[in-house]
Amino acid sequence: MPSDLRPLGWDEEWAAAFASYAAAGLLPARVGRVDRGRLEVHLRPSETVHAVAHLEAGAAVEDQPAVGDWVAVDPRSDGAVVTGVLPRRTLIVRSSAGRRSEGQAMAANVDTVLIAVPLEREARLAQLERFLTVGWESGARPVVVLTKSDVVDHDEIDVALLRAREAAPGVQVLAVSAETRTGTDALRSAIGATTAVVGQSGAGKSTLVNALAGAEVMATQATRQDGKGRHTTTARELIPLPSGGVLIDTPGLRGIGVHDASDGVAQSFSDIEALAEECRFRDCTHETEPGCAVTAAIDDGALTRRRLDSYRKQLREVEWAGRRNAADARAAHAKRWAEQTAHGKGHGRGVH
Ligand SMILES: Nc1nc2c(ncn2[C@@H]2O[C@H](COP(=O)(O)OP(=O)(O)OP(=O)(O)O)[C@@H](O)[C@H]2O)c(=O)[nH]1
Ligand SMILES: [Zn+2]
Numbered sequence: 001m002p003s004d005l006r007p008l009g010w011d012e013e014w015a016a017a018f019a020s021y022a023a024a025g026l027l028p029a030r031v032g033r034v035d036r037g038r039l040e041v042h043l044r045p046s047e048t049v050h051a052v053a054h055l056e057a058g059a060a061v062e063d064q065p066a067v068g069d070w071v072a073v074d075p076r077s078d079g080a081v082v083t084g085v086l087p088r089r090t091l092i093v094r095s096s097a098g099r100r101s102e103g104q105a106m107a108a109n110v111d112t113v114l115i116a117v118p119l120e121r122e123a124r125l126a127q128l129e130r131f132l133t134v135g136w137e138s139g140a141r142p143v144v145v146l147t148k149s150d151v152v153d154h155d156e157i158d159v160a161l162l163r164a165r166e167a168a169p170g171v172q173v174l175a176v177s178a179e180t181r182t183g184t185d186a187l188r189s190a191i192g193a194t195t196a197v198v199g200q201s202g203a204g205k206s207t208l209v210n211a212l213a214g215a216e217v218m219a220t221q222a223t224r225q226d227g228k229g230r231h232t233t234t235a236r237e238l239i240p241l242p243s244g245g246v247l248i249d250t251p252g253l254r255g256i257g258v259h260d261a262s263d264g265v266a267q268s269f270s271d272i273e274a275l276a277e278e279c280r281f282r283d284c285t286h287e288t289e290p291g292c293a294v295t296a297a298i299d300d301g302a303l304t305r306r307r308l309d310s311y312r313k314q315l316r317e318v319e320w321a322g323r324r325n326a327a328d329a330r331a332a333h334a335k336r337w338a339e340q341t342a343h344g345k346g347h348g349r350g351v352h
Contacts, residue, residue, distance in 0.1 A: 005030070007045045007240055009109070009193040014070055017086045021072035026083065030246075031069045031108075032238035039065055039082060041073060045240045051080035062093065066105035067237050067250050068194060090139035092196065092253065107248050110140045111192025116199030116208060117144060119160055119175070120151045124200070125167040126310040129268055131198050132168055133314060137264025143172045143190050147204035150177040167307065169271050178204060178211040188212065188243055196248040209249050213239050262318045269311040272303065 008030045018028050029041035032048050040048040051073060053065050065071055065085055072084035092107045113135035117128055128144065135142035144164050149157055157175050164173045172190055176183035191212075197205045239247040266273055272294060276284065280291025286308065287295075297303035 004044055005042075007244055008042055008238075008246055010070075011193075014086065018070070018072065021084055024072075026072040026074055029071055029073045029080075029082075030238065031065045031067055031071055031082075033250075034065060034067055039071075041071060041080065041082065042238065043073065043075075049075075049080050051082050053082040055083070055085070062091075062105050064105065066091070066108045068108040068110060068196075068248050069105075070109065092134065092138040092140070106253050107138075107196050107250060110138060110194050110196040110248060112190070112195045113138065113140045113142045114187075114191065114195055114197045114199075114208070115142055115144050116147050116197060116203035116205050117164065118200075118203045119146050119148050119157065123160055123163055125163060125306065126313070127200060128164065128167050129307075129310050130314065132171065133261050133264035133268040134198065135264070136267035137261035140196070141192065142168070143174065143187075144168050145187060145208065146173065146175040147199075147208060148177060148179070149175040149182055150179045166304065167310075168268075176208070178207040181211065184211055191245065193245045194248060195245065196253055198253055205249070209239065209247055212241060212247060214242050261314075262322075265311070265314045265318055268314070269307075272308065272311050275303065 005028060010028065010030075014028070015022075021028070027043060029043045029049075029051075031039055032042050033040040037052065039051040039053060041051045042048050051071075053071075055063065063085065065082055069088065070086040071082045072086075074081045074083050088108045090108070090110050091105055092110060092113075094104045094106050113131075115128060115131040115135065117123055132142050132144075146157070146160050146164060152160070161173055161175060165171075174183055174186055174190060176187050178184070195212075197209055199205050237248065237250045239249065241247060275293045275297050276286070278293035279286070279289065281289055284292050284294070286292050289295075294303065294308065298305055298308065
């Protein structure tokens with residue numbers, strides 16, 4: 001097992017999954033960057049090579065290598081070729097705008113999703129709940145990081161922690177200052193082998209990444225030209241950490257939405273879904289029905305109206321995305337049918 005891949009998150013399980021590729025003489029590598037079909041893959045932590053993917057025909061958009069994927073590389077003289085992608089442990093997907101239900105793989109094999117929420121602004125809890133849904137949906141563990149704790153006083157931090165915990169039941173919530181490094185040790189011990197950072201613009205993500213990565217972000221620059229069309233470059237999107245593990249910070253992750261994340265919504269709002277189980281009517285809308293456990297929880301203060309509204313909004317969004325996907329699928333089917341019919345007519349005219 002190539003032990004120098006360990007800092008990138010390689011472990012016994014990955015090695016086992018790779019066994020048949022290894023037997024075929026292929027090398028394991030981790031995808032550090034994807035740019036329109038061009039890949040940069042890490043064969044070693046601090047060094048990447050360019051590669052192209054040659055996967056089996058019929059591979060879906062989602063099956064294409066994404067940042068964080070472990071891949072099998074065939075190191076040919078005219079450039080590295082990715083011939084296989086190991087089954088993913090987790091996947092952050094973005095449904096591509098205007099496209100059919102196919103999602104775009106944004107980041108693979110993320111263990112921990114750090115959701116950065118800036119303390120200097122009034123917390124937008126509904127937005128936090130959306131990032132939580134994206135995190136849960138991917139299969140990773142979300143962690144909420146209240147950033148810039150140096151700009152507010154202790155009481156404000158306490159209130160913010162309470163509010164964030166209300167919006168993120170069962171999720172670890174930390175307050176951190178990248179400026180004074182308060183809380184960064186606790187953050188380091190809260191993250192897994194592969195960590196992605198999400199959050200609104202200005203939330204302090206880049207600053208957080210730099211604080212966690214230390215000088216390492218800058219130190220990955222290395223150049224080697226061996227005349228065989230291979231050279232190394234900096235892959236800033238997969239950042240090896242001095243303490244081990246990697247950070248994933250791809251631009252596309254930053255503005256990700258809820259879309260088709262129905263499981264994620266259920267996990268983000270597990271408290272409301274558990275309450276709804278107790279409603280007298282199975283199809284309770286939690287509006288005016290008698291015996292509604294959800295409105296009862298609002299009445300006795302266990303649940304906020306704000307959170308119920310946020311839950312409903314996410315449900316509507318998921319439902320809307322589902323309907324749009326179904327409509328797109330129908331339109332695509334109709335188009336194919338029309339093309340086939342036109343094709344058939346053409347033949348008909350040719351014959352007669
Ligand atoms: N006082 C203080 N300021 C911080 C801290 N972390 C970030 N900032 C400031 O907050 C601003 C935004 O930080 P960034 O790290 O650029 O935020 P971002 O989330 O990466 O923003 P985008 O790139 O727009 O998505 C910058 O002016 C930082 O200097 C902190 O811990 N304390
Ligand atoms: Zn109800």
